[in-house]
Amino acid sequence: xxxxxxxxxxxxxxxxxxPEPADFDAFWRTTLKQDEATPVxxxxxxxxxxxxxxxxxxxxxxxxxxxxVRAWYTRPAQVDAPLPAVVEYLGYGRGRGLPHExxxxxxxxxxxxxxxxxxxxxxxxxxGDTPDPRSGxxxxxxxxxxxxxxxxxxxxxxxxxxxxxxxxxxxALPGVDPARVxxxxxxxxxxxxxxxxxxxxxxxxxxxxxxxxxxxxxxxEITDAAPYGEIAGFLAVHREAEEQVRRTLSYVDGVSFAxxxxxxxxLGVGLRDTxxxxxxxxxxxxxxxxxxxxxxxADRTVHVYPFNHxxxxxxxxxxxxxxxxxxxxxxxxxxxxxxPAPTAASPAPAxxxxxxx
Numbered sequence: 001x002x003x004x005x006x007x008x009x010x011x012x013x014x015x016x017x018x019p020e021p022a023d024f025d026a027f028w029r030t031t032l033k034q035d036e037a038t039p040v041x042x043x044x045x046x047x048x049x050x051x052x053x054x055x056x057x058x059x060x061x062x063x064x065x066x067x068x069v070r071a072w073y074t075r076p077a078q079v080d081a082p083l084p085a086v087v088e089y090l091g092y093g094r095g096r097g098l099p100h101e102x103x104x105x106x107x108x109x110x111x112x113x114x115x116x117x118x119x120x121x122x123x124x125x126x127x128g129d130t131p132d133p134r135s136g137x138x139x140x141x142x143x144x145x146x147x148x149x150x151x152x153x154x155x156x157x158x159x160x161x162x163x164x165x166x167x168x169x170x171x172a173l174p175g176v177d178p179a180r181v182x183x184x185x186x187x188x189x190x191x192x193x194x195x196x197x198x199x200x201x202x203x204x205x206x207x208x209x210x211x212x213x214x215x216x217x218x219x220x221e222i223t224d225a226a227p228y229g230e231i232a233g234f235l236a237v238h239r240e241a242e243e244q245v246r247r248t249l250s251y252v253d254g255v256s257f258a259x260x261x262x263x264x265x266x267l268g269v270g271l272r273d274t275x276x277x278x279x280x281x282x283x284x285x286x287x288x289x290x291x292x293x294x295x296x297x298a299d300r301t302v303h304v305y306p307f308n309h310x311x312x313x314x315x316x317x318x319x320x321x322x323x324x325x326x327x328x329x330x331x332x333x334x335x336x337x338x339x340p341a342p343t344a345a346s347p348a349p350a351x352x353x354x355x356x357x
Contacts (some may be wrong), residue, residue, distance in 0.1 A: 001272045001309055005222070008271065008304065011282040018215060018255040018283065027151065027251055028199060031064075031161055038062045040168045044073070049099045053077055054106045056099040059113065061169035063162035069118060070129040071166065072099045075111040075175055084180035084204075084329035085111035087170050087196075089163055089189035092143065092212065092227050095121020095128020105184075108322055110329075113170040117188070118162060119143060119155070134158060144227040145234045149244045151251040156213065160252065163192040164199050180204050180329045183263075184321075187276060187310065188212045188227075191254050194284060197265070198257025205328045206261065207321050209268035209312050214254035215280035217246060225274045258284040259291040264299035266324045268317045270308035299328075 006014060021027070043060040056074045063069035075083060086105045090096065096116040105112040119135055120143055121128020135146050135155065147153035163183075171178035182205035185193035190211030197206045212227065219228045220235075231249075235242055250256075265288060269281045285302060289295040303320060305313045313320070326333070 001274055003271055003306075004274065005271070005278045008306070011271075011278055013286070014279055014282045015286045016215065016218070016255075016283050018253060018287070019217065019250055020253070020256050021247070021250050024251060024256055031157060032164060032199065035062065035064065035066065035161065035165065038066045040165055041172050042068055044173070047072075047099055051100055051103075054103060057173075058099075059169065059173070061165060063118065063165050064158040065134065067118065067133055067158075067162075068130070069162050069165070070096060070116040071169070072096055072102075072114045073111070073170075073173055074099065074103065074106040074114075076106055076109055079109075080175065082177040083109065083111045083175055084182070084325075085113070085170050085176045086182050086184050086325075087113045087115065087163075087166050089115055089166075089183070089185035089192035089196075090117050090120070091186055092188040093120055093123025094125040095130075097126035097128075101126065104318060104322075108326075110325075111170070111173070111176050113166060113173070115163065115166040117143075118159060119146075132158065142227060142230040144230050148231070148234065148248050149241060151248045154248050154252065156252045160192060160195045160199075163196050167196060167200050167203070182207060182325060182329065184208070186210060186312075190276075194254045194261070195252070195257045197261035197263050198259070201262060203261075203263040205325060206263045206265045207325065208265070209317060210270065210273055210276045210310055211254055211267075211281060211284060212276050213252055214258075214276070215283040216249040216253050218283070219277060219280045220249075222279075223274050223277055228275075254284045255287050258288045261288060262292050262294050262298070264328050265301070266321060267300070267302040268305065268312045268320075269302065270305045270310060270312045272306075272308060273310045273312070275310040 045058045047056045049056045055077045059071045059073045116128045116130040118130045119132030146155035183193035183196045184207045186209045190208035191213035220231045289298040
């Protein structure tokens with residue numbers, strides 16, 4: 001895909017006026033308050049993942065309306081001290097899969113909670129385990145259009161609430177330092193993490209790449225790629241529903257959440273991304289902290305990948321995230337030194353293991 005959106009110098013200055021409903025804050029305050037009194041942890045069970053260097057638990061927590069939401073909780077084995085922690089949200093159509101699939105953050109010494117996405121998991125990966133018992137209202141086959149005619153019925157009202165509750169669940173689990181919790185996600189996961197940053201004022205850090213659900217009014221006009229293309233397809237059939245749809249989307253726009261966020265933020269974006277167009281991503285990034293009075297002083301980092309599509313910086317970006325997060329959750333601590341190179345008198349571990357078989 002060739003470059004199709006605004007040039008980078010314009011993206012860096014792109015601060016569009018994004019419509020926001022007058023009752024945006026009241027809507028989310030009321031939504032989150034309805035579950036405040038519900039105990040967040042439902043069940044925690046150890047899992048034999050076949051791995052020896054990490055421990056994993058199958059966690060069920062109470063999400064929107066008390067609905068059970070599944071997650072994997074993984075942390076370094078034989079470490080009892082409270083650890084900095086990362087809650088990770090998934091891309092569109094993916095479920096939590098199997099517990100050994102995502103080990104980066106536990107291997108880096110963090111406690112890690114991977115939240116399943118209710119009603120998703122059938123498009124790629126290894127499936128999910130969380131149904132959506134409230135998916136009744138009409139709204140098309142994909143998650144992005146379920147209940148889209150009403151903010152109260154909209155699927156992302158439920159999923160964003162689940163995401164906020166996941167932070168509370170992680171903080172309630174053993175071995176977590178509740179003051180050092182970061183949110184992480186790519187694509188849909190990035191949009192959810194950004195929403196969490198706008199709704200959880202004491203989040204320690206935010207790492208997002210190619211976030212979905214940002215500058216939605218523009219997104220549905222400049223790309224036909226899914227998931228935004230699913231909204232356009234819905235409106236192509238329901239021709240008189242545009243006003244209702246645009247109103248619903250205004251309650252979940254990442255730009256509005258970004259304006260309310262305060263946590264240090266690390267962002268990745270590919271300039272050839274048609275799935276989450278760069279202008280929609282920069283709209284959220286450039287508005288970050290505007291409503292909290294921290295826009296000028298916000299701790300913000302962005303990495304731009306000019307020749308990449310939705311995959312962005314992939315493993316290179318993860319390496320940058322690791323270093324960035326350590327500097328914020330473990331300030332002043334030196335990274336562990338690598339083991340010395342083996343010598344003739346000290347055989348390589350692999351060789352020693354081979355000789356012992």
